[in-house]
Amino acid sequence: MALTGRAALLAVAGALLVLAAPADLAAVAFWLVVAVIVLVIAVDLALAGSVRVLRFERSDDLRVRLGEAAEVTLLVANPGGRRVRGLLRDAWPPSTRPAPREHEVDIPPGERRRVATTLRPLRRGDFTAAGVTVRALGPLGVAARQGSHRVEGRVRVLPPFLSRRHLPAKLARLRAIDGLNPVQIRGQGTEFDSLREYVVGDDVRSIDWRATARRADVVVRTWRPERDRRVLIVLDTGRTSAGRVGVDPASGDPSGWPRLDWGMDAALLLAALCARAGDRVDFLAYDRAVRAQVSGGGRGDLLPALVTAMAPLQPELVEADAHGMVAAVLSRLRRRSLVVVLTDLNATALDEGLIPVLPQLSSRHLVLLAAVADPRVAALAAGRDGPEEVFDAAAAERQGVERRQVTARLRRHGVEVVDALPDDLAPALADAYLNLKAAGRL
Amino acid sequence: MTTSTTPTITERWRSWRGVLGAAGLIVVVAVLIVLVSGVRNGGRLDIEATSPAGARALAELLRGQGVTVTQVTTFDDAIARAEGSLLVVARPEFLADPAKLAELAARPGARLLIAPTPPVLRALAPGVTARPGAAETVRDPGCDLDAAVLAGDAVTGGWSFGGATCYGGTVSVSGEVTLVGSGTFMTNGKLVENGNAALAMNLAGTHQRVTWFAPRSPLGVPDGGAKPLSELIPANVGWFVWALVVAVLLTALWRGRRLGPVVEERLPVVVRAAETVEGRGRLYRARAAHDRAALALRQAALARLTPRLGLTATAGDDEIVTAAAARTGQDGGQVRQVLFGGTPSGDAALVALARDLDTIERQVRDS
Numbered sequence: 001m002a003l004t005g006r007a008a009l010l011a012v013a014g015a016l017l018v019l020a021a022p023a024d025l026a027a028v029a030f031w032l033v034v035a036v037i038v039l040v041i042a043v044d045l046a047l048a049g050s051v052r053v054l055r056f057e058r059s060d061d062l063r064v065r066l067g068e069a070a071e072v073t074l075l076v077a078n079p080g081g082r083r084v085r086g087l088l089r090d091a092w093p094p095s096t097r098p099a100p101r102e103h104e105v106d107i108p109p110g111e112r113r114r115v116a117t118t119l120r121p122l123r124r125g126d127f128t129a130a131g132v133t134v135r136a137l138g139p140l141g142v143a144a145r146q147g148s149h150r151v152e153g154r155v156r157v158l159p160p161f162l163s164r165r166h167l168p169a170k171l172a173r174l175r176a177i178d179g180l181n182p183v184q185i186r187g188q189g190t191e192f193d194s195l196r197e198y199v200v201g202d203d204v205r206s207i208d209w210r211a212t213a214r215r216a217d218v219v220v221r222t223w224r225p226e227r228d229r230r231v232l233i234v235l236d237t238g239r240t241s242a243g244r245v246g247v248d249p250a251s252g253d254p255s256g257w258p259r260l261d262w263g264m265d266a267a268l269l270l271a272a273l274c275a276r277a278g279d280r281v282d283f284l285a286y287d288r289a290v291r292a293q294v295s296g297g298g299r300g301d302l303l304p305a306l307v308t309a310m311a312p313l314q315p316e317l318v319e320a321d322a323h324g325m326v327a328a329v330l331s332r333l334r335r336r337s338l339v340v341v342l343t344d345l346n347a348t349a350l351d352e353g354l355i356p357v358l359p360q361l362s363s364r365h366l367v368l369l370a371a372v373a374d375p376r377v378a379a380l381a382a383g384r385d386g387p388e389e390v391f392d393a394a395a396a397e398r399q400g401v402e403r404r405q406v407t408a409r410l411r412r413h414g415v416e417v418v419d420a421l422p423d424d425l426a427p428a429l430a431d432a433y434l435n436l437k438a439a440g441r442l
Numbered sequence: 443m444t445t446s447t448t449p450t451i452t453e454r455w456r457s458w459r460g461v462l463g464a465a466g467l468i469v470v471v472a473v474l475i476v477l478v479s480g481v482r483n484g485g486r487l488d489i490e491a492t493s494p495a496g497a498r499a500l501a502e503l504l505r506g507q508g509v510t511v512t513q514v515t516t517f518d519d520a521i522a523r524a525e526g527s528l529l530v531v532a533r534p535e536f537l538a539d540p541a542k543l544a545e546l547a548a549r550p551g552a553r554l555l556i557a558p559t560p561p562v563l564r565a566l567a568p569g570v571t572a573r574p575g576a577a578e579t580v581r582d583p584g585c586d587l588d589a590a591v592l593a594g595d596a597v598t599g600g601w602s603f604g605g606a607t608c609y610g611g612t613v614s615v616s617g618e619v620t621l622v623g624s625g626t627f628m629t630n631g632k633l634v635e636n637g638n639a640a641l642a643m644n645l646a647g648t649h650q651r652v653t654w655f656a657p658r659s660p661l662g663v664p665d666g667g668a669k670p671l672s673e674l675i676p677a678n679v680g681w682f683v684w685a686l687v688v689a690v691l692l693t694a695l696w697r698g699r700r701l702g703p704v705v706e707e708r709l710p711v712v713v714r715a716a717e718t719v720e721g722r723g724r725l726y727r728a729r730a731a732h733d734r735a736a737l738a739l740r741q742a743a744l745a746r747l748t749p750r751l752g753l754t755a756t757a758g759d760d761e762i763v764t765a766a767a768a769r770t771g772q773d774g775g776q777v778r779q780v781l782f783g784g785t786p787s788g789d790a791a792l793v794a795l796a797r798d799l800d801t802i803e804r805q806v807r808d809s
Contacts, residue, residue, distance in 0.1 A: 008693040015685035018678060026678030030685055037688070052446050093707040102701055123710065131447060133702030147448035148702055243715030255712055317711060376716035380723070381742070387789035390796045392723035394735035397742035399719050404745060 001045060002135050002144045010037055010142065044138030049084035049109075051134045051147035058129070058153040063308075066124050066160040067250045072153060074115045074132065078107040086137040086144055088115055091130035096121045096155065105134070121157040122251045124261065126312050129153035158307040159261065162249055163269040163426030170273050170430045177438045195219050227278035229442040230335060231433075233267045235260070236343035237313055238287040238320025243344065245374045246422035257422070262372045263342035264310050266426040268303065270340060273430050275302050277437065279338075285313050286328060288321045322353035326361050338366045338442055340429070345371040345419055347402040355409065362414045366441060369410060370418040370429045373403075378421075487532040487556065487625050489513045489654050494631030497532070500642050501654065509647055513654040517542035517662075520655045524549040527651035531555045532625065534562035539662020552618040552649055556625035557600050567619045571604035578626055580636055581609040589615070589644035593637035600624030613645075620645055732792050733785040740781060743799040747781075750806050770805035777802065 014033030021029035057075040064070035072092075078084050088105045092098040096119040107113045121127065135146045195211050198218035211219040235241075237260060244256030267283070274281045275296075283294040283306055292309040296302055320343070329339055339361060343354070354369075361367055381396035383389030407417045416436070420428040436442055449457065485491065489501035489511060501511045514520045517539065520529065529551055537543055543565040553566055563572055578599030583590035585608040598612040600623035606614030612623030622628075622645065627638035646652060726735050748757055751765040759782050766781065767774040780802060786792040 002699040003692055003696040005693075005696055008689055008696050011685065011689035011692045015682055015689055018685045019682040021678055023677040026681040029678075030681040033685055034688060037692070052448065052450075087701060089701045091702050091705050093705055095707055130705040131702060135701060146699070146701070147446060150445045150447050242711050242713050244713060245715045255714060258710075259715065315711065374715045374719075376714070377719050380716065380719060384793065384796055384800065387793055388723075388727060390739075390789075390793050391726040391731075391735055392720060393796065394738040395719050395723035395726060398722065398734075398738035401738065401741050401745065 002146045003041070004137065004141055004144065006140070006142045007037070007041060010040065040140060041143045044140045044143040045145060046138075047082070047140075048138040048143070048145045049078065049082035049107075049136045050080045051084070051136050051145050053080040054078055054084065054107075054134060054149065056132055056149055056151045058151055061154045061156065063156045063158055064119070064121065065158050065307075066121060068120075068160075070119045070121075070155055071116050072119060072129075072155065074117070074151065075112055076105065076107060076115060076134075077112040078109055081109050083108050084134065084136045087135045089133045090115065090117045090151075091133065092117070092119060092155075093127050093130065095123045096127050096157075119155060121155070124157050124159055124311060125314065127155045127157065156308070156311050158311045159264045159268065160250060161265065161268045161303075161307065163265045164272070166269055166427045166430065167272055170269070170427070170434065171276055173431075173434050174273065174277055174437075177434065194222050196222055229279045230282065230333065230337035231270075231274045231279050232282045232284060232329060232333060232337055232339050233270060234325065234329060234339060234341045235263055235267060235283070235285040235292075235310075235313070236287065236320050236325075236341065237285050237291050237316055238343075238349075239315070239317050240320070240344035240346050240349055241287075242315035242317060243374075245372055245376075256376075258315055259344055259372050260313065260315050262422045262425055263370070264313075266370060266372075266429045267310075267340070267342055268306060269426040269430050270433055271306055272303060273433060279442070281306075282332060283309060284328060284332070285310070286320070286325045287316045288318055288324065290328060291316075319349070320353060322357050325354075326357045329361060330364070333365060336365055338368060338433070338436065340368045340370060340433075342370050345369075345373075345403045345406055345417070347406045350406055350410075355406075355413070358410070358413050358415065366416070366436070367414070368416040368418065368429075368432060368436070370420075370425065370432075372425050373419055373421050375421050485533070485656065485658055487628065488656050488658070492630065494629060496630050497625075497628055497654075497656075499630045499633050500628050500639075500646065503639065503643060504647055504652060507643070507647055509650060509652055511652045511654055513656055515655075515657045517546060520653060521546050521549055523651075523653040524551045526551060527653045528552045528554055528646065528649040530646060530652060530654045530656075531558065531562060531566065532654060532656035534558045536657040536660045537562055537662075538660055540565075542662060552620075554620045554622065554645060556622050556628070558621065563621075567621060570614065570616075570619075570621065572601045572621075573604075574601055576600055576602045576610065576612050576623055578624055581612070583608055584610065587613075587615055589641065593640035593644055595636045596638050596641040597627045597632055597635060598623055599626070613641075615645075730789075732788070735792055736786050736795055739796055739799055743803055744781065746803060747806060766802060766806060769809045770802055771809075772802070772805070 011033075014037060017033060018026055018029045055077040057077070059073045062070045062072060072090070074090050076088065083106070085106045086104075087102045089102045090098065098117045098119055100117070103115050103117075105113055105115065129151055131148050132151050133146065133148045135144045137144045195208060196219065198207060198220050202220050206220045208219050208221045241258060241260035241263065243259050245259055245262060246256050247254055248257040271281045271283070281296040281302060283292070285291040285293070291313055294302075294305050294309045333339070341354070358367070377396045377399060380392045381400065383393045403419065407419060410417050416432060418425070418428050418432050486495040487497045489497050490513065492498050504511050512523065514523060521542070524546060531537070531553065534555060534557065538561075540561070543562065547565045555562065555566060558567070558572070560572070563570060576599045578597060580595050581598050582595050583593070587608050590608045590613065596609065598609040600612060601621075602611035602623055603614040603621050606612070606621070608614070614621040626632050628642045633639045633642065725731070744762065747766065748755060748762060751762065751769065753761060753765060759778070763774055763778045763781060767777045770777065780795065780798040786795050
């Protein structure tokens, strides 16, 4: 049950009537007013349409990229005998920002109405509908019946893949590498493609003398970048991935975006690029257990599979288990592969976690470690106004020194390191991959 | 697919009946306790009141002696019953209507005035002078009045009356009129002390019928006084206020009803990654760690300088100083002092060091 402003207005009017009544009839007038109000409310409630009998149908589960709007529709059927007129609220978690908050509905008996709510989520992840509440006003508009229904519904908010704007440029570079025919850098594992006639400018080292001897022309072997290499992207979802860096591109929140989300963005660009380059991409999210995994089966649906797997991931507040992570990676890879680890270049965490077990991995696979740098630390390092800023600058420089040291240590293990500011991480990682591919090191 | 989550009236009754039952039980038990214990509230010297300031104990004692004690609260009742009984004026401060007071004075009969105010004294015991301010303490009778001698020591005080000798002048008996400076010794709380009970019995038990005049609110207005506020307000204003209360209640119900329950959401952890760096900076500051701060600044500057100077990471101090001095044109000793000197002596020296490092870096970069 709910009341409206009209009930309050009725009571105020009644109060004025009591004031205007003759002194000896004031008590009678008061009780009369109360009786009339109670009667009007009771009648209105009795004549209001029933909320309990309403039937709801929801459109299918939705997927929406973070930063975009999704429209969830709700079909309300009124099988009851009375018209249901009033307000309807389709409740969703606050961070999905449902709009409008409440709808005006008017459903005659036996009919159905469609109600659309627009969601503009601020966070990635899965969101379930919290319920539908209907307030059915009586014919007098004084009182209303109110009731809630649980209506299943789910919206999955996917990572926004903001770095896709870099994809055309990176693909162009990939084609340029592809077009190096023959590839001038003849690294190991470069694949033989075909034989063709020598043209001026070809590397004389690629002349195939045996084939030339069989024919009148000089024949060169052509090469193409290796295809069908395996790339495993490992996303660290441990405690270091919770740290917020940069500015949240979805909401503009200056407290930043978790490292995990920047890592996902870079991983998506890399995966898109690898898929175009003909490599097989696997994905693994790990902290102390496997949080999500994708095996690159069909290439066409790689990206949808990846964003779907990434969407519900959240940073776990536990120290990542590097030993288990390496074991999980090794159990998934037979051939020599490129293992891309998206984590943080945190000296302590790496010294105690990844570095001791890194040789197991780097001896059999090519390891590329990518980390996001904090622009706020860079800003702190430039502070010179007064002793406070200089102390902060010293702390920031200290962290910079530690990062460089741990980077050098990783490079000695044969690990490639990409350390870039949030906005540059995805293109930097893509460039690192393209460089490895051009050098034939995959 | 859809389920109503609002409970039906039956379900609601089922979930609330326990609470309602418990509340009802508490009310019933409370009412029973009050009824059995017989606690009666009331004003001071009210013969219904069982509180320490009431006078129920005295009334019960008198009734035990065969005295009929009747409490009246209005002038009309008091006037009607005054004749042939002892009129006890227990709350003279409430008797403000001069006309009624005169009417009462005109009735014959015995009177016991407890702490009489000047208007009451003038009307009911003309000619007696009274002074306020006698301390309420234990006094001995100090006179040969039977009632006082038999009772012995008692707690008296309040008003003292001219010409009276008993209890330091606070109790005066002249013919039919008895004056008592204070009613404290008659209250439930004080009756058991000393000879209070005996004195009260002796003074109040002189007649077979006692009319106990103890109004609970002021009666009438004194001469020349304004009407009380309550009489100036029209009678239906009270009901109007109640009607407004109803309106406010309905407004509260209207505004307070939410359209559906509050939706809860799991909030993410917000950890700014730079917090550790800021924390370390504050620690440096708190401990005045100029040495560590200077070391970090110099290490970082050297790591940026050496590649620009065309040197490897293994280059010695002298090599770096010589190369930097050559590139910047600064004095070698000064460059060495900045890059490899001692710990800065204070905050100012640390800031100066940071600026000097910046200068060398900038000069190397620009040269």
